[in-house]
Every structure is written in C-alpha cells, then in structure tokens.
Amino acid sequence: MNKNQGSKKAVVLSGIQPSGHLTLGNYLGALKNWIALQEQYDCHYALVDLHTITARQDPKQLRERCYEFLALYIACGLDPSKNVLFVQSHVPAHARLAWVLNCYTMVGELNRMTQFKDKSQKNANNINAGLYDYPVLMAADILLYQTRFVPVGEDQKQHLELARDVALRFNKLYGDVFQVPEPMIPRVGARIMGLQDPTSKMSKSDGSEANALYLLDPLEVMDRKFRRAVTDSGAEVRYSEDKPGVANLMSILSAITGESFVAIEARFAGQGYGVFKAGVAEVVIETLRPVQARYREIREDEPGLHRILKDGAERAAARAAPVLRRVHEVLGFIPE
Ligand code: ATP
Ligand code: LTN
Numbered sequence: 001m002n003k004n005q006g007s008k009k010a011v012v013l014s015g016i017q018p019s020g021h022l023t024l025g026n027y028l029g030a031l032k033n034w035i036a037l038q039e040q041y042d043c044h045y046a047l048v049d050l051h052t053i054t055a056r057q058d059p060k061q062l063r064e065r066c067y068e069f070l071a072l073y074i075a076c077g078l079d080p081s082k083n084v085l086f087v088q089s090h091v092p093a094h095a096r097l098a099w100v101l102n103c104y105t106m107v108g109e110l111n112r113m114t115q116f117k118d119k120s121q122k123n124a125n126n127i128n129a130g131l132y133d134y135p136v137l138m139a140a141d142i143l144l145y146q147t148r149f150v151p152v153g154e155d156q157k158q159h160l161e162l163a164r165d166v167a168l169r170f171n172k173l174y175g176d177v178f179q180v181p182e183p184m185i186p187r188v189g190a191r192i193m194g195l196q197d198p199t200s201k202m203s204k205s206d207g208s209e210a211n212a213l214y215l216l217d218p219l220e221v222m223d224r225k226f227r228r229a230v231t232d233s234g235a236e237v238r239y240s241e242d243k244p245g246v247a248n249l250m251s252i253l254s255a256i257t258g259e260s261f262v263a264i265e266a267r268f269a270g271q272g273y274g275v276f277k278a279g280v281a282e283v284v285i286e287t288l289r290p291v292q293a294r295y296r297e298i299r300e301d302e303p304g305l306h307r308i309l310k311d312g313a314e315r316a317a318a319r320a321a322p323v324l325r326r327v328h329e330v331l332g333f334i335p336e
Contacts, residue, residue, distance in 0.1 A: 010148040011179070012041040015048040015088065015141055018065040019055065020204035022072055024213040024284065028189030028255045029153025035077040037151060037184075043083040044145055044316060045073070050088050050095065051138070054131040055123060055205070067305050072215060074308075075295035084319070086312030088141065093320040098133070098140035100327055104170050105136050109162060115155065122206070139163035144320045146179040154190040155201060157183055174330040178323075189255030195229040198244035216292065219285050226281035227274075237268040237276045246273070249280045256283050 014034060016026060037043055047066050066087060074080060088094050110116065113135055120127045142150055142163050150160055160183040167178040192202045194211035202212050213225055232243040239250050239261040250264050259267075268276045298305070329335065 009040065009042040011044065011145050012037050012149045012151060012184075013044040013046070013142055013145050013147040014151050015046040015051070015138070016069065017052040017205075018047050018049055018062060018069050019052050019057070020206075021065075021214045021216060022069060023192075023202050023204045024215065024252065025153065025192035025202035026204060027076065027215060028192055028252065029155075029186065030151060031073065031076055031078075032189070032255070033151040033184065033186055034073075034083075037149075038079060038082045041149065044147075044319070045078070045083055045085050046088045046141060046316075047086070048088045048138075048141065051134055054128060054134055055119075056126060066309075067302060068216075068299065070305050070308065071295055071299040072291070074298050075291045076215075080308045080312070084312050084315045085308055086316045087309055090309065090313035091316045091320055093144055093317065093324045094137065094140050097144050097320075097324055097327065098137040100331070101136050101140050101143070101166055101170075102133065104173075105139070105162070105166055109165070110135060112158075113162070114158060135159045135162050136166075139166050142181050143167055143178045144323050145316075146323060147181045148179055149184045150181050151184040151186075153192075154185055157185065177326060177330060186255065188251055192252060192255075193244060193248040195225055195248075198230060198248045213284070215288060216295065219289060219292070222285055222288070223281045226277050226284070229277060231273045231277070235272050237271070237273070238265055246276075249277065253280050253283055256287055 012034075014030060016022070016030060022031070034043065034045055047069055049062065049066065052062065070085060073085065078085070110132055116132060116134065119131055123131070138159050139162060142160075143166070150156075150163075152160065160181065164180050164182075167180045171177055171180070194200050194202050194208070195213060196208065196211040200211075204212065204214075206212075210225060210228070213222060217225070226249075229245065229249060231245040231249070234243070237246060237250070239247050241247065250261055253259065253264055254261060268279065325335070
C-alpha cells in the first residue's frame with residue numbers, strides 16, 4: 001500500500017483540545033508552525049473533542065469553543081482549502097483504531113506518562129480511564145493518516161515517543177502497516193511558561209487568568225498582563241536558566257520576531273525590565289490585533305464554519321478508511 005495515499009507531499013497531523021481558550025503558548029508552540037507548513041505538506045488538523053471529555057465539560061461551551069478555535073485558526077492564517085480541518089468525533093475511525101492500539105500498548109508504558117500524572121494530580125476526583133488511555137487515542141489520531149510529521153510543543157514529546165513505539169511494535173508483528181511519525185518541535189517557543197509563575201507551563205485550562213495570555217484577550221488586558229508579568233531579581237535583560245521570567249519573555253519575543261537572544265539583549269541593554277516588558281507587549285499586541293479583527297468576522301458565519309468541518313470530516317474519513325481496513329485485514333477481521 002502506498003503510505004501517502006495518492007499524495008506526494010508528506011503527511012502532517014496535529015491536534016488541540018477544545019478546552020479553555022487558546023493561549024500564546026498554543027500559538028507559538030503549535031499553531032504558528034501549522035501555518036508555516038501548509039504550503040509544503042499535506043496537513044490535517046483536528047479539534048480533539050474525544051480527548052477533551054477526559055475532563056468534565058459544559059456541553060454548550062464545548063460546542064462554542066470548537067467554532068471559536070476553528071475561526072481563530074483561520075484568522076491566524078490557516079487556510080481551510082489547503083488543510084484538512086476537522087472534528088475528531090466526526091471521524092469514527094479514530095476511536096476504532098484506538099481500541100486496536102489499546103491491545104498493543106502496555107500498561108507499564110502508560111504508567112510512565114507524565115501528563116497523566118500531572119492531570120491526575122489536578123483532577124484527583126475524576127481520574128477516569130479515558131485520561132489514562134489518552135495517549136493511545138493520540139497515537140491512533142496520528143497513525144490513522146500515515147503521518148510523517150507531528151508539529152507540537154515540547155510537552156507532547158513523550159506522547160509522540162509512545163506513538164512511535166506502538167507503530168514499530170505493530171509493524172514488527174504485521175509488516176509495514178504504519179508510517180513511523182516524527183515530532184516537529186519549534187526551536188524557540190516550544191514551552192512558553194506562565195506570566196505569573198514562569199516555572200510552570202502556560203496552559204489554556206488550568207483556570208489561572210493572569211498566568212495565561214489568551215489570543216482573544218482584549219488588547220489592553222494583554223498590555224496589563226505583560227506589565228505585571230513576574231520577572232526576576234536584578235534589572236538586566238539577559239537570557240539565563242536561573243532567570244525564568246525574563247527568559248520566558250525573551251523566548252516569546254524571539255519566537256515572534258525571529259531575533260536571537262543576543263540581539264534582544266543588545267537591543268534592551270541598560271533599559272531595565274519596564275521598557276523590556278512594554279516592548280514584548282507591543283510586539284504581541286501588533287501580531288494579534290489583525291488576528292482579532294479577522295476572527296470576529298469569521299466567527300459570525302457559523303454555517304460557513306460548519307461547512308468547513310463537514311468537508312474536513314469527509315476528506316479525513318476518506319484518508320483514514322484504507323488504513324483502518326488494512327489494520328483489520330492484518331488482524332484477521334472479516335472484511336466489511
Ligand atoms: P490544557 O490546559 O487543556 O491541557 P494546553 O494549553 O496544554 O491545554 P493542548 O490542547 O494540550 O493545550 O495542546 C495543544 C498544543 O499546544 C500542543 O501541541 C502543545 O504542545 C502546545 N502547547 C500547549 N501549551 C504550550 C506552551 N505553554 N508552550 C508551547 N506549546 C504549548
Ligand atoms: N495530546 C495533545 C493533543 C492531541 C494531538 C493529537 C497532538 C491529540 N491528538 C495528535 C498531535 C497529534 C495535546 O496537546 N495535549
């Protein structure tokens with residue numbers, strides 16, 4: 001079977017959970033890269049709603065957020081005619097392959113997943129089987145499309161390793177069924193930290209408003225969040241592991257403008273943290289101002305957004321079907 005299913009471009013796939021609101025971390029760690037890849041690769045981007053229900057969701061908000069995320073993707077520059085944009089639950093092959101892969105994933109492997117440990121601590125009253133099984137569903141998302149590259153932030157590296165291990169294990173037993181995927185992690189911006197607590201990852205659903213910068217925050221709120229961002233003792237703008245607040249703001253600036261840390265240090269030499277924070281705020285605000293304007297227009301057309309998802313699901317399902325069929329065949333299931 002041709003792994004790339006009639007397409008010469010290498011397949012890219014990634015997903016974001018429609019939980020909370022999209023943050024600058026999601027943008028710099030994932031979304032910005034997605035946009036850069038759309039010309040060169042055969043890209044698939046999923047709103048992973050099946051993953052999202054591993055934590056309790058309000059049904060109305062979940063639906064609303066899927067439209068919000070899709071409209072924001074498009075406003076940021078992701079073109080629905082060049083990328084397959086879809087909702088995971090619309091393509092049943094994801095859940096079907098996840099079941100199969102469950103039987104090729106060891107409990108010992110899942111026990112090592114750090115995201116499961118973190119999320120279990122945060123949701124001690126709802127440590128459900130879905131949360132534990134989350135990485136297997138993610139492996140299914142990826143392997144279902146013969147994906148070559150997976151653009152994600154640093155925190156997903158361990159899940160990617162698991163997807164690779166499962167693919168290799170399956171291939172060893174049944175021949176060359178799956179493409180073995182590779183992570184694509186940006187050099188800068190792969191792990192944006194909280195603005196109030198620069199020692200923990202900025203996250204869209206941990207409930208701390210001041211810690212995260214949301215792409216749809218009013219621009220004056222963004223300005224305030226940066227001005228109040230925790231920096232470190234001292235006054236020098238210098239990149240150092242032991243100055244996590246300043247290092248984080250420098251990473252944000254560098255990820256957006258492409259400037260090196262050395263160039264940023266030179267630009268802000270002798271100017272103190274106040275000027276530096278205002279400079280970072282300005283760059284972020286000017287990047288997001290046009291995005292927010294486009295977003296409002298795109299979000300208004302909900303039937304149009306729904307059509308994009310319907311079309312995306314059809315295209316995704318067509319791509320996934322032969323792969324699932326092949327998996328069933330090698331396992332010995334009677335063809336449908
Ligand atoms: P949640 O708080 O709901 O767990 P999250 O903000 O961690 O959400 P995910 O949906 O888990 O977001 O991740 C979406 C993508 O954004 C992934 O590729 C992930 O690696 C990336 N990402 C998430 N947070 C950051 C961050 N702080 N810095 C860089 N990339 C990030
Ligand atoms: N687990 C990912 C979201 C995700 C994903 C995927 C990312 C689900 N399926 C497939 C890349 C490819 C996260 O960011 N928490």
